Amino acid sequence: MPSPIAINPVSPSQSIFKKTSKSPSNLPASAASYLSAVSQADAHARARSLANVVTPTSTPALSMSSSVTVLSEDSILREGEVKMYDNDDGLSYPRVPPTSEQSFTTAHSEFGHCANEEYRFTSQHPVGKPAPHQEEQDPPYYILLSTYISFMILICLGHLRDFIGKRLKPSAYTHLQPHDGWAPLNSDFDSFYIRRLKVRLDDCFSFPVTGVPGRTIICYDRDTHDYNVTLHTTGRRTRGLNISSYNYLGFAQARGGCADAVVESISRYGLSSCGARLEAGSLDLHQTAERLVAQFVGQEDSVISSMGFATNSTIIPALVGKGCLVISDEFNHASIRFGVRLSGASVRTFKHNNVKSLEDLLREVISQGQPKTHRPWKKILVIVEGLYSMEGSMVNLPKVLELKEKYKFYLFVDEAHSIGALGPHGRGVTDYFGVNPLSVDVLMGTFTKSFGAAGGYVAGKKSLIDLIRVKGHSGPYAEAMPPPVLTQVIASMASIMGVASEPLKTANDVTSTALASYPGPAPVHMLPSWLDLPPLLKDGSEGQVRLRRLAFNSRYLSRGLKKLGFITYGSDDSPIVPLMLFNPGKMCVFSRMMRQRATPIFIVVVAYPATPLVTSRVRFCLSAAHTKDDIDLILTACDEIGDWLDLKQGSGERWPLQQIMDRAVELVHMDMD
Structure with a gap:
C-alpha cells in the first residue's frame, strides 16, 4: 500500500493554482490583443529554439512538474488571461502558450486547447448491430x-x-x-x-463557486466548528479541475462567438423579456429558437420552456389524463414522476432499461385494461430517458421502437442528457442509433447540459405541439425565457449544426426543408439577421470538434477506469461515468482526497435517496473542454485513491496506469464487447 505522501506527489507550492504577487499591467484589451500576445510569445519561443521547432499537439497537463519552465516573455499572455478570463482573482496558469498554428480564441482555463486529431472519436452505434446489454457488476x-x-x-x-x-x-x-x-x-x-447521515457529508456538497463552470472552476473554501451543522467561508478560494458540471460541449464560456452573440442580444433586447413581448405572446427570438430546435432534432415543430424541470412536469399533464396509462422506467427523473402524478393518469413502472420487462408489462396492461372496468386504455404513453443521469446508461431505442410498432403505444423520450452529447451530429439517441427521429412521438430535452443555457423544449408533430401550447401549463403561466438565454441557445445550436450559406426561398419552406435536411446545417433564414458567428462556428467545424472530443473523453475515462479495476456503470459513450464506492464512509473520504491533491479535482458524490441504499458512487461529468491530459490526471488520482480505499473490485483484464495513458487511442477504439 502506498504511503500517504504518494497521494500528493506534487507539493502545494508547485501547484499551478498560485497567487500572483502583483496586479497585471499592460493587459490585452481585446481578443485580437490576446492573439497578438500569443503570436509574440510564439515568436520569442521560436527564436530561442530554431533548431528544434515542435508544435504542441496537446494541452500541457494541469499538474506541472519541476522540469517545466515558464518563459518570462510569456508573462504578458498569462497575466492577460488572468485579467480577462479569471475575473481578476489573481490566479494564473504557468503554461506554455499555444503556437501561431493554433489560434485558440478561448481561455485555457475555460476550454482546454488540444490540436491532436488522434484524441477524437465519433459517438455512433453501428447500424444493424444489437445494442450491447449494459450489465451492472456486483462487488464482492x-x-x-x-x-x-x-x-x-x-x-x-x-x-x-x-x-x-x-x-x-x-x-x-x-x-x-x-x-x-x-x-x-x-x-x-x-x-x-x-x-x-447526510450532515456528515455536507462538506462534500453544495460548494459555493464563482466564475464560469468550464474546464476549471473556482470554489470558496469552507470550514466548520460544529461537525458540519454550519459551514462558513474562510475567505480563500481554490481553483481546480472541474469534473462535476453538466458542460458537455464546453459552451460554458465567458469568451467566444456565443458569448459575443449574447452580449449583442443584451444591447438589442435587454436582460429581461418582461414587458418586451410582442402582441403575439413572444419575442421573435422565441419563434426563432423553436424553429431551430425543431430543425435540430428533426421534428416538425417544438415549444420551449424557461425551466427544464417544469418542461416535464407541466407538459406531461397536457398529454395524458384520467383513463390513460403511463409506463415509466423505474429510474426516470423526478420531473417525469411529478408530471405523471399531476396528470391523474395511471402509472406502471418496468425494470430499468429492461426491454423484456417492458414487453411483459405491455402484454399485461393491454389484456387487462383499466382497473375495475377493464375498459381499454384511452392512451398508453411509454416514457424513457435517452441517457440516465445517475446510471450513465442509454436506452435501447431500436428495441423500444420495435415494441412501439408491435403494441401501438406512444413514445416519450427525455433527452435532457443525451441531446447535444450523443450521435455523430449531436442530435441525441436517435442520431446515435441512426433511427428516424419522426418515429418518436415526443422528444423532450433541456438547454442546460450541452448548450450552456437554461430551459427546455418539447418537439413533435405540429398538431401535437399546437395542443401543448394551449393545454400545457408552462405556456400560459410560466415566465418567458429572457433574450440572452435564447441567444445562447440559438448560437450554440447553430454552432453544432453549421449555418447554410443559401437562405430559404420562402418562409413556408421552413418545415419541409428542416425535415429534408436533417441532420443538415441551419438555414440562414432561421437565424437572427444580426447574429454573426465566427467562421469556425458558422461552418460547424468547431461544433464537430467539440462532439468528437467529448466522445473521446467519455470512452477514455470509462474504459480507463475499468482497466484500472474499478466498477463503473453505464455506456462507454456516456459523458456521465459513475464510479461505484458502495460504502457511505468512502464517499466523503474520496471527495476530500480529490480536493486535497496538489491539483485539486472537484467531483460529485451521490448517495441515497438519489441512488439505491448500497450503491453510493462518484459521478464524473465529462466535457469537450477537457483534454487528454486532464483525463490522465483524473485516472492518476483515482488509481492512487482507489488503492487506499479498496475500490478496485471490478473483473476483467487490468492494465497498469502508464499503459493506459500510453495506449489511450487504442483503448478508445478497441472493441470491448
Missing part, C-alpha cells in the same frame, strides 16, 4: 456486508444521540416535537437521514 460480498453494517452503525448511533439529546438538550429538538399547542414543523422520522 464483504463489500456489501460492510456497507450494510456501516449503515446499521450510523442508524444506531443516530437514534442513541437523539434519545440522549432530547433529554439533555431539548431546545435543539423543539422543531421536531409538539410545543405550546403547535404541531412539530418537521417530521422526526423523515428528517432523521438528513440529521444523522
Whole structure:
C-alpha cells in the first residue's frame, strides 16, 4: 500500500493554482490583443529554439512538474488571461502558450486547447448491430456486508444521540416535537437521514463557486466548528479541475462567438423579456429558437420552456389524463414522476432499461385494461430517458421502437442528457442509433447540459405541439425565457449544426426543408439577421470538434477506469461515468482526497435517496473542454485513491496506469464487447 505522501506527489507550492504577487499591467484589451500576445510569445519561443521547432499537439497537463519552465516573455499572455478570463482573482496558469498554428480564441482555463486529431472519436452505434446489454457488476460480498453494517452503525448511533439529546438538550429538538399547542414543523422520522447521515457529508456538497463552470472552476473554501451543522467561508478560494458540471460541449464560456452573440442580444433586447413581448405572446427570438430546435432534432415543430424541470412536469399533464396509462422506467427523473402524478393518469413502472420487462408489462396492461372496468386504455404513453443521469446508461431505442410498432403505444423520450452529447451530429439517441427521429412521438430535452443555457423544449408533430401550447401549463403561466438565454441557445445550436450559406426561398419552406435536411446545417433564414458567428462556428467545424472530443473523453475515462479495476456503470459513450464506492464512509473520504491533491479535482458524490441504499458512487461529468491530459490526471488520482480505499473490485483484464495513458487511442477504439 502506498504511503500517504504518494497521494500528493506534487507539493502545494508547485501547484499551478498560485497567487500572483502583483496586479497585471499592460493587459490585452481585446481578443485580437490576446492573439497578438500569443503570436509574440510564439515568436520569442521560436527564436530561442530554431533548431528544434515542435508544435504542441496537446494541452500541457494541469499538474506541472519541476522540469517545466515558464518563459518570462510569456508573462504578458498569462497575466492577460488572468485579467480577462479569471475575473481578476489573481490566479494564473504557468503554461506554455499555444503556437501561431493554433489560434485558440478561448481561455485555457475555460476550454482546454488540444490540436491532436488522434484524441477524437465519433459517438455512433453501428447500424444493424444489437445494442450491447449494459450489465451492472456486483462487488464482492464483504463489500456489501460492510456497507450494510456501516449503515446499521450510523442508524444506531443516530437514534442513541437523539434519545440522549432530547433529554439533555431539548431546545435543539423543539422543531421536531409538539410545543405550546403547535404541531412539530418537521417530521422526526423523515428528517432523521438528513440529521444523522447526510450532515456528515455536507462538506462534500453544495460548494459555493464563482466564475464560469468550464474546464476549471473556482470554489470558496469552507470550514466548520460544529461537525458540519454550519459551514462558513474562510475567505480563500481554490481553483481546480472541474469534473462535476453538466458542460458537455464546453459552451460554458465567458469568451467566444456565443458569448459575443449574447452580449449583442443584451444591447438589442435587454436582460429581461418582461414587458418586451410582442402582441403575439413572444419575442421573435422565441419563434426563432423553436424553429431551430425543431430543425435540430428533426421534428416538425417544438415549444420551449424557461425551466427544464417544469418542461416535464407541466407538459406531461397536457398529454395524458384520467383513463390513460403511463409506463415509466423505474429510474426516470423526478420531473417525469411529478408530471405523471399531476396528470391523474395511471402509472406502471418496468425494470430499468429492461426491454423484456417492458414487453411483459405491455402484454399485461393491454389484456387487462383499466382497473375495475377493464375498459381499454384511452392512451398508453411509454416514457424513457435517452441517457440516465445517475446510471450513465442509454436506452435501447431500436428495441423500444420495435415494441412501439408491435403494441401501438406512444413514445416519450427525455433527452435532457443525451441531446447535444450523443450521435455523430449531436442530435441525441436517435442520431446515435441512426433511427428516424419522426418515429418518436415526443422528444423532450433541456438547454442546460450541452448548450450552456437554461430551459427546455418539447418537439413533435405540429398538431401535437399546437395542443401543448394551449393545454400545457408552462405556456400560459410560466415566465418567458429572457433574450440572452435564447441567444445562447440559438448560437450554440447553430454552432453544432453549421449555418447554410443559401437562405430559404420562402418562409413556408421552413418545415419541409428542416425535415429534408436533417441532420443538415441551419438555414440562414432561421437565424437572427444580426447574429454573426465566427467562421469556425458558422461552418460547424468547431461544433464537430467539440462532439468528437467529448466522445473521446467519455470512452477514455470509462474504459480507463475499468482497466484500472474499478466498477463503473453505464455506456462507454456516456459523458456521465459513475464510479461505484458502495460504502457511505468512502464517499466523503474520496471527495476530500480529490480536493486535497496538489491539483485539486472537484467531483460529485451521490448517495441515497438519489441512488439505491448500497450503491453510493462518484459521478464524473465529462466535457469537450477537457483534454487528454486532464483525463490522465483524473485516472492518476483515482488509481492512487482507489488503492487506499479498496475500490478496485471490478473483473476483467487490468492494465497498469502508464499503459493506459500510453495506449489511450487504442483503448478508445478497441472493441470491448
